[in-house]
Amino acid sequence: MTVSRRQPLVLGGACGALLVRAPPAFPQQRAERRRIGFLGTVIPTPDVRRFTVDHLWRALRDLGWQEGRNFVLVERWAEGNLDRLPSLAAEVVAANVDVIVVG
Secondary structure, eight states, X not given: OOOOTHHXXXXXXXXXXXXXXXXXXXXXXXXXXXXXXXXXXXXXXHHHHHHTHHHHHHHHHHTXXXXXXXXXXXXXXXXXXXXXXXXXXXXXXXXXXXXXEEO
């Protein structure tokens, strides 16, 4: 079975939609701003950004997320120097992110 690049986003979107629509089990508290870490391996040219980070933003917006309101994106780019990845990953983890996306 072949899995396209879009399938994980669609499946994740469907699961996210179910979680968002589920009634709260406890009284709702103030909305928490989630922190999303993004770790890129290449130089973030406009074309690269359009196919990575911007695509991620659009997918999150489709699920009702808005940058600055309920999530913050923490980006780090290795700019082609893969030896930098361990230190950049440590920076993203130190930023206390909820999830890390690797592009």
